[in-house]
Every structure is written in structure tokens, then in C-alpha cells.
Amino acid sequence: MTAEAAAPPVSAGMTAAGGDRPLRIALLTYKGNPFCGGQGVYVRHLSRELARLGHRVEVIGAQPYPVLDEGVPVTELPSLDLYRQPDPFRTPRPGEYRDWIDALEVATMWTGGFPEPLTFSLRARRHLAARRGDFDVVHDNQTLGYGLLGVDRLGVPLVTTIHHPITVDRRLDLDAAAGWRRRASVRRWYGFTRMQKRVARRLPSVLTVSGSSRQEIVDHLGVREDRVHVVHIGADTRLFSPDPAVAEIPGRIVTTSSADVPLKGLVHLVEALAKLRTENPDAHLVVVGHRAEEGPVAGAIERHGLQGAVQFVKGITDAELVDLVRGAQVACVPSLYEGFSLPAAEAMATGTPLVATTGGAIPEVAGPDGETCLAVPPGDAGALSAALGRLLGDPALRRRLGAAGRERVLRRFTWEQAARGTVEHYREAIEERGRRSPDSPAARRSADAPAQLAGG
Structure with a gap:
């Protein structure tokens, strides 16, 4: 047996949880x-x-x-x-x-x-x-x-x-x-x-x-x-926090996504934006993430003439990211699936109202529809467009959802x-x-048991 294959004696730091020991x-x-x-x-x-x-x-x-x-x-x-x-x-x-x-x-x-x-x-x-x-x-x-x-x-x-x-x-x-x-x-x-x-x-x-x-x-x-x-x-609630000094930009929607990852659902958000702008021409999208020069997202942007209405940003500082989210009227998570959704938690922590799909664990984070966010089915551009339009047109609803989202994150997700x-x-x-170590008391008691039974 090699030295690497043999389990060495467990150090004192490993024999027990050690209470509050660092x-x-x-x-x-x-x-x-x-x-x-x-x-x-x-x-x-x-x-x-x-x-x-x-x-x-x-x-x-x-x-x-x-x-x-x-x-x-x-x-x-x-x-x-x-x-x-x-x-x-x-x-x-x-x-x-x-x-x-x-x-x-x-x-x-x-x-x-x-x-x-x-x-x-x-x-x-x-x-x-x-x-x-x-x-x-x-x-x-x-x-x-x-x-x-x-x-x-x-x-x-x-x-x-x-x-x-x-x-x-x-x-x-x-x-x-x-x-x-x-x-x-x-x-x-x-x-x-x-x-x-x-x-x-x-x-x-x-x-x-x-x-x-x-x-x-x-x-x-x-x-x-x-x-x-x-x-x-x-979310880092010290960083992602409300700041009334940051002005809302009319019509701004912010999302975090990579254009070339189907799971993130960005193509459905672009389709939703095209529908939304027929009634709200101020609506525009800022995407925190990589822009693909070709593929479904690039094709949708070109097909709907949205080159001036969709902006991709990357390489920004934490402070710039937070102010970007604070300045949006609505944050959106259009993913088909998320194992958790950090962008949802971070947007809610800033007090920015959220539209999110029900893909994967997103409802677990974003909370009930109408209480802490507006929830829509994944992959449904029409439902996304309707929810975004509702929030953009209702300042009181934005304030209520933003405050409720911030409180939910502080209570559950830090x-x-x-x-x-x-x-x-x-x-x-x-x-x-x-307990499983050969040198632990439990292991020694287990090893001694056959001998004790034979002697008894």
C-alpha cells in the first residue's frame, strides 16, 4: 500500500466538530x-x-x-x-x-x-x-x-x-x-x-x-x-441596496444573461420587448452579459429592428452593476430554468421590482406572484410582454413589489x-x-466488539 493510499492519523482538528472552533x-x-x-x-x-x-x-x-x-x-x-x-x-x-x-x-x-x-x-x-x-x-x-x-x-x-x-x-x-x-x-x-x-x-x-x-x-x-x-x-445586501439618489430611467428593463445560452431565455425577452415597444416605445433593455454576434438572440434583435433598444454591457464594477439595477424601472429573469437565480435575489435586494419566470427554483427565490414579483411561464414571450408592460405603467405596483422583494431577501437570502x-x-x-477514522473511539469500540463477544 502506498503512503498516499493509506489514511493517516486524523489530526486533532479533524476528530470532532470542535464547537465554534475556527x-x-x-x-x-x-x-x-x-x-x-x-x-x-x-x-x-x-x-x-x-x-x-x-x-x-x-x-x-x-x-x-x-x-x-x-x-x-x-x-x-x-x-x-x-x-x-x-x-x-x-x-x-x-x-x-x-x-x-x-x-x-x-x-x-x-x-x-x-x-x-x-x-x-x-x-x-x-x-x-x-x-x-x-x-x-x-x-x-x-x-x-x-x-x-x-x-x-x-x-x-x-x-x-x-x-x-x-x-x-x-x-x-x-x-x-x-x-x-x-x-x-x-x-x-x-x-x-x-x-x-x-x-x-x-x-x-x-x-x-x-x-x-x-x-x-x-x-x-x-x-x-x-x-x-x-x-x-x-444577495450581498450591503452592496445591493436601495438608493433613492439614483434616478429611474423611464422604460429601462435590466437582465443578466449570456446571449448564447438557451437556458437563460434571453431570446424570449427580446421577442417580448418587440411586442412591448408597439405600445411603449420608451421600453428598452440592458443586458449584463456577453453579446453573441450571431445566433437566435442576434437574429431576433435584427429581425425586429431592436439594435438601438438592446444594449449589452460587461466588465463593469460592482458599484456600476448595482447602480444599473437601481436605475431600471423593472428587472427581469426570463430563464427557462434556474437552480437558484442570483440575479433575482440581487435585483430584489435593491428594491427594483421583478418580472420572473417560474422555471426551476425561481419561484422559491422570487416568491408568490403578485406579492413580491410578477411571475410568468418560461418561454412565453407574450406573457413576459404583458407583465413588463403592467409594471412599467404602474408606479404604485412597482413601489409595492420592490419593497416586498427587498424584505424577502433580507429575511431569507443573505x-x-x-x-x-x-x-x-x-x-x-x-x-x-x-467516527469513520480507524483511530476514533467509535471505530475502536467497533473493532473490539468481536473480541468482547468471544470473551463473554
């Missing part, structure tokens, strides 16, 4: 960009709040590297960064290869697959093995790669967050794919979901962000119900609450790891 946390993220995608936002805000609670958290990530708040260190585990701009799907130079994991990464990309969850997990496993005893708990942010299955043998418990099963994205992308060649390409790209399904079933503790995601993890990934726990995430709930599960995982 924990040493390794937070893993294979994609950490906080300005594009919920996973990067999750890592940034959760790590900050864990540190504020007095824990030592170290984020370990690959490109795009996380941008973290002061006091949270990041350890870089570089990949070959095969999808970076401006040369995505690049072929590395021979001198860039460092080991067999790099070769695996390139080979998977060459054959149309997405290698990063697997290759990051292998690099993370190797890094953690070289740092035995540095952490009390390892928290994986939806990597779900084979390499993580070896973490328990390093003497440290593993907790994993699954925001939602990526099989949902796969299904929606297949539905949107035109022609058999495109569908075959989508199936190959999402080949890593088979690995994630196998890994998820073997995880001892899974956190997720909503009850809707919990049920889908059980149904789609086959994870046992007793292993999946909901810890709601939320990052401090998320951090405290996450720490509870860290301590449970540490306790369980201690």
Missing part, C-alpha cells in the same frame, strides 16, 4: 470568474462571509481565476486554458505540456469533449495530497471529477456543492440544437456529465441551493435523499446566512469523518 477550509472551483456565471459569484461571496465568521478559507482554482475579497487567499492550479479569448480551442505549444494531465486535457478537447472538471479534479487531488494536514474540510464547488473520490483517503472530509445538475443544461441545449451534427456535438461536449453522475452518487455530503435543485439531484443524478441538504444562497448554514454541514462532515 475551521481551515479548502474551497475548490474549476471556474472562478465572478462576473460570468453563478459558480464564480458563489465562491467569491461565500469565501468572504466564511472569513468574516473567523474561519481560514483558501480558494483553490483554475482559469479564469477567482477574484476574491480582501483577506481571502487564492491558490492557482493552472490548466492549459484551452478556451481563453481570443483563441478558444487552441492547440498548446509543445513546451506548454507539463504532465499526462495536460495531455489528457488536450486530447479531450481535440475530440470535442469538455475536459476541465476531470483534469482540475486530478490536479486538485495531487495538490491536496502534498498538503496533508493543512485543512479540516475540503469544499468542492461542482467539479464532480473522478480525482475528488480520493480526497477521503487523505484524512479530510469532502463536502460538495451542486448548484443544479448539468444534465438540465444538456437537455435544453439538445432541444435548441438544429440538425443531427449539432446534436452529436452537444452530446459529446456534455460527455463529462456521465462522470459527474457517477461521482455524485458516491459523495457523502452534497449541498445545494434550493429545494428544486435538491429534487433534481435526487432524480437526475441518483444521489440518496438523505445525503442532499439545502443551504440557500443570496450570504451571511448561507455561510453559517454551510459551516454547520462542515462540522457534521468532520464529525462523521471522525
Whole structure:
């Protein structure tokens, strides 16, 4: 047996939850960009709040590297960064290869697959093995790669967050794919979901962000119900807050979306805007996210002559984002599906009234139709247009929904609450790891039982 395969004696910091003892946390993220995608936002805000609670958290990530708040260190585990701009799907130079994991990464990309969850997990496993005893708990942010299955043998418990099963994205992308060649390409790209399904079933503790995601993890990934726990995430309510000094811009609708992701439903919002402008010509849309030069969204904008009514912004600061949301008369989440919906929580936290679909967990966040938001079916441009027009034309309704949305977020969806709930599960995982350790009192009692029975 190799030294790596043998479980070392568990340190004092790992034998029990330790009450309120500060924990040493390794937070893993294979994609950490906080300005594009919920996973990067999750890592940034959760790590900050864990540190504020007095824990030592170290984020370990690959490109795009996380941008973290002061006091949270990041350890870089570089990949070959095969999808970076401006040369995505690049072929590395021979001198860039460092080991067999790099070769695996390139080979998977060459054959149309997405290698990063697997290759990051292998690099993370190797890094953690070289740092035995540095952490009390390892928290994986939806990597779900084979390499993580070896973490328990390093003497440290593993907790994993699954925001939602990526099989949902796969299904929606297949539905949107035109022609058999495109569908075959989508199936190959999402080949890593088979690995994630196998890994998820073997995880001892899974956190997720909503009850809707919990049920889908059980149904789609086959994870046992007793292993999946909901810890709601939320908005940074210090940052996302009302400011009466920021003037509303008449007709402005704001949304956060990537134009080339069918799941986000942006094409339906563009169609809704076209209908809305026939009665409200001031209505216009600001999209926080990437603009695709071609595809369904670009086609809809051109078809309806909305080039001057739809603006895409990216690379803005937090303060600029907050003021953008504050200045909108309406915020909109048009997604076909969300595992939680941070944009909904953040818009509500600013007091901006919300129109949102009922896709996935959005109702869990946005609340009841007519009380804290206006809710519409996903994929229904006509219903979106009607709800947006109703809010734009009713200042009293906007004020009422905005105030109710802010109160809902403060009560249920803050990052401090998320951090405290996450720490509870860290301590449970540490306790369980201690019970299973060969050196724990419970394990010694179990090992002594046959001898006691023979002597009795």
C-alpha cells in the first residue's frame, strides 16, 4: 500500500466538530470568474462571509481565476486554458505540456469533449495530497471529477456543492440544437456529465441551493435523499441596496444573461420587448452579459429592428452593476430554468421590482406572484410582454413589489446566512469523518466488539 493510499492519523482538528472552533477550509472551483456565471459569484461571496465568521478559507482554482475579497487567499492550479479569448480551442505549444494531465486535457478537447472538471479534479487531488494536514474540510464547488473520490483517503472530509445538475443544461441545449451534427456535438461536449453522475452518487455530503435543485439531484443524478441538504444562497445586501439618489430611467428593463445560452431565455425577452415597444416605445433593455454576434438572440434583435433598444454591457464594477439595477424601472429573469437565480435575489435586494419566470427554483427565490414579483411561464414571450408592460405603467405596483422583494431577501437570502448554514454541514462532515477514522473511539469500540463477544 502506498503512503498516499493509506489514511493517516486524523489530526486533532479533524476528530470532532470542535464547537465554534475556527475551521481551515479548502474551497475548490474549476471556474472562478465572478462576473460570468453563478459558480464564480458563489465562491467569491461565500469565501468572504466564511472569513468574516473567523474561519481560514483558501480558494483553490483554475482559469479564469477567482477574484476574491480582501483577506481571502487564492491558490492557482493552472490548466492549459484551452478556451481563453481570443483563441478558444487552441492547440498548446509543445513546451506548454507539463504532465499526462495536460495531455489528457488536450486530447479531450481535440475530440470535442469538455475536459476541465476531470483534469482540475486530478490536479486538485495531487495538490491536496502534498498538503496533508493543512485543512479540516475540503469544499468542492461542482467539479464532480473522478480525482475528488480520493480526497477521503487523505484524512479530510469532502463536502460538495451542486448548484443544479448539468444534465438540465444538456437537455435544453439538445432541444435548441438544429440538425443531427449539432446534436452529436452537444452530446459529446456534455460527455463529462456521465462522470459527474457517477461521482455524485458516491459523495457523502452534497449541498445545494434550493429545494428544486435538491429534487433534481435526487432524480437526475441518483444521489440518496438523505445525503442532499439545502443551504440557500443570496444577495450581498450591503452592496445591493436601495438608493433613492439614483434616478429611474423611464422604460429601462435590466437582465443578466449570456446571449448564447438557451437556458437563460434571453431570446424570449427580446421577442417580448418587440411586442412591448408597439405600445411603449420608451421600453428598452440592458443586458449584463456577453453579446453573441450571431445566433437566435442576434437574429431576433435584427429581425425586429431592436439594435438601438438592446444594449449589452460587461466588465463593469460592482458599484456600476448595482447602480444599473437601481436605475431600471423593472428587472427581469426570463430563464427557462434556474437552480437558484442570483440575479433575482440581487435585483430584489435593491428594491427594483421583478418580472420572473417560474422555471426551476425561481419561484422559491422570487416568491408568490403578485406579492413580491410578477411571475410568468418560461418561454412565453407574450406573457413576459404583458407583465413588463403592467409594471412599467404602474408606479404604485412597482413601489409595492420592490419593497416586498427587498424584505424577502433580507429575511431569507443573505450570504451571511448561507455561510453559517454551510459551516454547520462542515462540522457534521468532520464529525462523521471522525467516527469513520480507524483511530476514533467509535471505530475502536467497533473493532473490539468481536473480541468482547468471544470473551463473554
